[in-house]
Amino acid sequence: MNTIPLDYEILRLIWWALLGILLMGFAVMGGNDLGVGALLPFVARNDEERRVVINIVGPTWEGNQVWLVLGGGAIFAAWPALYAVSFSGFYLAMITILLALILRPVAFKFRGKMKDPTWRSTWDWALFIGGFVPALIFGVAVGNVLLGVPFDLDATLRASYTGNFFGLLRPFALLSGLLSVSMLVAHGAAVIALRTNGKVAERARLYGRAAALASILLFAVGGLWVSMMNGYAVTSVQDALGPSNPLYKTVSLVSGGWLSNYATHPWMIAAPVLGFVGSLLAFVGLSGRASKTALLGTTIAIVGTIATAGLSLFPFLLPSSIDPAASLTVWDASSSHLTLFIMLIATIVFLPIVLLYTGFVFRVMRGTVTPTSLGRNPNAY
Amino acid sequence: MIDFTVVDLARLQFAATALYHFLFVPLTLGLSFLMAIMESVYVMTGREVWRRMTLFWGTLFGINFAMGVATGIVMEFQFGMNWSYYSHYVGDVFGAPLAIEGLMAFFLEATFIGLFFFGWDRLPKAGHLVVTWLVALGANFSALWILIANGWMQNPVGSTFNPDTMRMEVSDFAAVLFNPVAQAKFVHTVSAGYTTGAMFVMAISAWFILRGRHLDLAKRSMAVAASFGIASALSVVVLGDESGYVATEHQKMKIAAIEAMWHTEPAPAGLTIFALPGKDGNRFEVKIPWILGLMTTRSLDKEVPGILPLVEHAKDRIRNGMVASTDLDAIRKDPKNQEARAAFAKNWPDLGYALLLKRYREDIQNATPEQIDQAARDTIPDVGTLFWSFRIMVALGLYMIAFFATAFVLSSLHKLGNNRTLLKIAVWSLPVPWLAIESGWLVAEYGRQPWAIEGVLPTFYAASGLSVIDMLISLSFFLILYTALLVVMVILMVKTIKAGPGDYSMLEGAPDTDRLPQSAAA
Numbered sequence: 001m002n003t004i005p006l007d008y009e010i011l012r013l014i015w016w017a018l019l020g021i022l023l024m025g026f027a028v029m030g031g032n033d034l035g036v037g038a039l040l041p042f043v044a045r046n047d048e049e050r051r052v053v054i055n056i057v058g059p060t061w062e063g064n065q066v067w068l069v070l071g072g073g074a075i076f077a078a079w080p081a082l083y084a085v086s087f088s089g090f091y092l093a094m095i096t097i098l099l100a101l102i103l104r105p106v107a108f109k110f111r112g113k114m115k116d117p118t119w120r121s122t123w124d125w126a127l128f129i130g131g132f133v134p135a136l137i138f139g140v141a142v143g144n145v146l147l148g149v150p151f152d153l154d155a156t157l158r159a160s161y162t163g164n165f166f167g168l169l170r171p172f173a174l175l176s177g178l179l180s181v182s183m184l185v186a187h188g189a190a191v192i193a194l195r196t197n198g199k200v201a202e203r204a205r206l207y208g209r210a211a212a213l214a215s216i217l218l219f220a221v222g223g224l225w226v227s228m229m230n231g232y233a234v235t236s237v238q239d240a241l242g243p244s245n246p247l248y249k250t251v252s253l254v255s256g257g258w259l260s261n262y263a264t265h266p267w268m269i270a271a272p273v274l275g276f277v278g279s280l281l282a283f284v285g286l287s288g289r290a291s292k293t294a295l296l297g298t299t300i301a302i303v304g305t306i307a308t309a310g311l312s313l314f315p316f317l318l319p320s321s322i323d324p325a326a327s328l329t330v331w332d333a334s335s336s337h338l339t340l341f342i343m344l345i346a347t348i349v350f351l352p353i354v355l356l357y358t359g360f361v362f363r364v365m366r367g368t369v370t371p372t373s374l375g376r377n378p379n380a381y
Numbered sequence: 382m383i384d385f386t387v388v389d390l391a392r393l394q395f396a397a398t399a400l401y402h403f404l405f406v407p408l409t410l411g412l413s414f415l416m417a418i419m420e421s422v423y424v425m426t427g428r429e430v431w432r433r434m435t436l437f438w439g440t441l442f443g444i445n446f447a448m449g450v451a452t453g454i455v456m457e458f459q460f461g462m463n464w465s466y467y468s469h470y471v472g473d474v475f476g477a478p479l480a481i482e483g484l485m486a487f488f489l490e491a492t493f494i495g496l497f498f499f500g501w502d503r504l505p506k507a508g509h510l511v512v513t514w515l516v517a518l519g520a521n522f523s524a525l526w527i528l529i530a531n532g533w534m535q536n537p538v539g540s541t542f543n544p545d546t547m548r549m550e551v552s553d554f555a556a557v558l559f560n561p562v563a564q565a566k567f568v569h570t571v572s573a574g575y576t577t578g579a580m581f582v583m584a585i586s587a588w589f590i591l592r593g594r595h596l597d598l599a600k601r602s603m604a605v606a607a608s609f610g611i612a613s614a615l616s617v618v619v620l621g622d623e624s625g626y627v628a629t630e631h632q633k634m635k636i637a638a639i640e641a642m643w644h645t646e647p648a649p650a651g652l653t654i655f656a657l658p659g660k661d662g663n664r665f666e667v668k669i670p671w672i673l674g675l676m677t678t679r680s681l682d683k684e685v686p687g688i689l690p691l692v693e694h695a696k697d698r699i700r701n702g703m704v705a706s707t708d709l710d711a712i713r714k715d716p717k718n719q720e721a722r723a724a725f726a727k728n729w730p731d732l733g734y735a736l737l738l739k740r741y742r743e744d745i746q747n748a749t750p751e752q753i754d755q756a757a758r759d760t761i762p763d764v765g766t767l768f769w770s771f772r773i774m775v776a777l778g779l780y781m782i783a784f785f786a787t788a789f790v791l792s793s794l795h796k797l798g799n800n801r802t803l804l805k806i807a808v809w810s811l812p813v814p815w816l817a818i819e820s821g822w823l824v825a826e827y828g829r830q831p832w833a834i835e836g837v838l839p840t841f842y843a844a845s846g847l848s849v850i851d852m853l854i855s856l857s858f859f860l861i862l863y864t865a866l867l868v869v870m871v872i873l874m875v876k877t878i879k880a881g882p883g884d885y886s887m888l889e890g891a892p893d894t895d896r897l898p899q900s901a902a903a
Contacts, residue, residue, distance in 0.1 A: 059499035063492030072457050073480035080472025087461025088845035094462050095855045102451040109447035113873050157547045158466050160846045243545035335473045336550040350484040361496050364503050379498040
């Protein structure tokens with residue numbers, strides 16, 4: 001294995017960062033579509049207005065959703081233990097997300113194929129569910145990760161999960177879900193405000209401002225809450241170059257433990273600061289007519305908030321509440337040294353190409369969407 | 382303990398969602414190429430009808446594609462959700478092609494599909510043509526990576542079991558990429574997709590011609606579909622044979638079951654064309670001498686092993702796997718035990734066979750000879766289903782060659798549009814490629830049982846530790862939603878077809894420079 005030019009520890013760190021970047025990629029790219037979906041019935045009140053909103057994201061939402069698909073694939077490939085435990089552990093939550101996400105593509109495509117108002121409003125609500133429900137549950141899931149998840153591993157590393165769906169709905173997790181919804185709604189609102197005008201944009205600014213304020217408030221309450229709840233700490237020496245077996249360590253609970261990284265590495269405070277600054281910027285941008293500033297703000301808020309969660313947990317990926325020693329960490333839940341390296345090469349080759357053509361498509365599709373501009377294209381939704 | 386009801390429900394869910402997803406994928410593969418061909422003709426000749434063809438078939442493509450996207454995400458997430466131990470056990474190898482599929486294929490396809498629909502009046506002609514080709518290319522790359530992943534399930538090369546992490550890990554990624562099973566499956570599967578696209582275009586165009594509607598569009602579409610169809614249908618069968626040849630090297634049991642061949646015959650073996658397979662042999666069979674041996678080994682003297690001798694062989698592997706399992710326990714107790722490590726390094730390839738015993742007892746090292754016999758018999762897949770689904774697939778494949786050959790000849794003689802018999806046959810042949818493909822899925826994946834990963838991980842051992850209630854909830858939600866969506870989709874497809882090609886004139890005059898329409902410049 002000494003033919004691999006990067007050592008195992010570095011590769012694990014890189015893949016931890018890439019995991020964060022892919023989740024941010026989905027939250028920023030796919031998240032604006034989710035936010036737009038969640039806002040759809042409220043900012044757009046008649047069929048023409050709704051068509052405008054839907055067609056703002058219509059040409060690009062499919063590419064954006066691939067960030068989620070890639071996120072799932074990358075967790076499978078780089079963090080198989082995390083993929084195995086979290087996807088089966090959050091079972092009914094995942095099913096709910098899937099059902100919501102199944103509705104989305106068909107809602108986009110099918111809605112415009114018939115003129116009947118009931119038909120169209122049914123798909124509008126499908127788009128709402130397809131946006132709101134995943135936004136909420138992804139947040140609830142992150143909240144549960146911070147709280148610890150009830151799973152253990154047997155000697156063959158088979159995971160057993162003792163929780164259930166309603167066990168996920170703990171107060172802190174719900175708060176985290178609401179934070180996720182407000183951030184993505186503010187994000188979607190900024191996109192709508194940027195891409196259309198008139199009443200729809202006005203309403204989007206209003207909802208967006210409220211959502212940005214809610215994000216600031218919920219993020220602050222969340223931070224205080226985290227400072228008072230139990231975090232986890234590895235109490236044995238963990239070999240960063242060792243085999244990926246979560247049972248080789250011991251772990252204990254420490255009150256306020258999720259904040260200890262900020263004491264050791266004060267620069268990490270930049271992440272929560274970005275979370276606040278971003279939402280503030282979004283609020284200011286949406287109050288004026290600076291929609292681009294607002295979009296920059298919501299993007300910074302999302303990146304800062306996800307980074308905060310990741311840095312607080314580090315080196316944990318998924319703490320276990322019933323058997324803390326079985327918790328998954330960056331040093332014991334990754335793929336093999338070789339797989340991490342191969343996947344890194346694939347990412348370095350392909351991700352820049354993806355970013356390049358995504359940028360191209362957004363450039364071609366830029367501009368204001370209005371009822372007149374829609375009339376031109378029979379393929380429009 | 383493993384709950385076998387959960388395992389059965391997880392398997393049912395996988396089969397249902399995979400078969401359902403696979404209603405849409407082949408059409409995406411085939412139709413995207415047909416659209417790219419039509420648009421190429423438009424760009425080269427400048428003749429408007431070819432653009433209308435691209436747009437009309439594009440509308441149907443879009444409806445189908447939405448269903449493919451909606452059901453595809455379930456496929457990816459399902460491994461972690463229902464097959465948690467599988468994900469842990471082989472994620473190091475199996476996850477990589479899935480992730481690369483996202484990076485290389487899905488992004489390409491999904492990013493440009495938006496531009497395909499929305500970019501007509503924003504891109505120059507040649508630019509839009511490139512977009513259409515990129516969508517087709519993305520769809521095909523996606524098939525490549527998913528079949529590299531699937532090929533590894535059938536023939537797990539380039540990987541080793543690591544006793545410290547209790548899972549399979551990549552040792553030679555090139556071997557995973559260039560897995561001969563994956564290569565053969567890729568060509569076989571995409572050709573089947575092209576055939577599906579061709580049949581779809583043939584059937585709908587024939588329906589238009591029979592009603593005297595949209596003749597210019599329908600006749601040209603048929604001509605393209607006939608030539609594309611004959612090339613694809615031939616390559617499905619020719620390269621399907623390649624797939625069978627490869628399987629004899631690695632999946633002898635599957636071939637024996639497909640042929641319902643219980644005993645090894647003197648070479649070259651005969652081909653059974655009719656049989657009623659039972660538990661230990663066939664109650665009735667009709668054989669053609671020599672053919673099977675020639676087809677699968679391409680020689681006169683190599684034997685094709687039968688089911689029962691393969692079961693005997695499995696017993697040896699189970700016994701050796703029990704030794705590997707003892708070594709593994711010793712390593713777990715004392716990771717420094719070099720003697721156990723050396724022994725395990727030699728015996729691990731049979732560990733999967735010993736895991737078959739987990740169905741009968743936890744402490745597999747103490748299995749009785751009867752339990753070993755039972756576990757060895759478990760390696761026999763469902764012979765009757767395999768035998769017949771294979772024959773249905775082959776018969777339909779041959780039918781499609783005959784159909785497309787006739788259509789191609791008539792089309793070359795410019796007689797295709799007047800031959801009402803063939804047109805009617807074309808309309809009624811619409812479901813044929815789907816029946817063939819779903820039978821093919823059964824042969825490949827149901828035929829892989831009892832293994833999730835051939836020889837490495839038994840299916841029942843790979844499932845998540847969920848409750849029956851969880852599984853029933855998810856399965857019923859999927860079935861209800863999928864059924865409802867299928868009904869809606871068919872209604873929309875029929876409505877779109879009946880309406881025929883629309884008025885696409887507002888998209889005319891696509892700019893030849895990178896000029897944006899006024900509304901976009903604001």
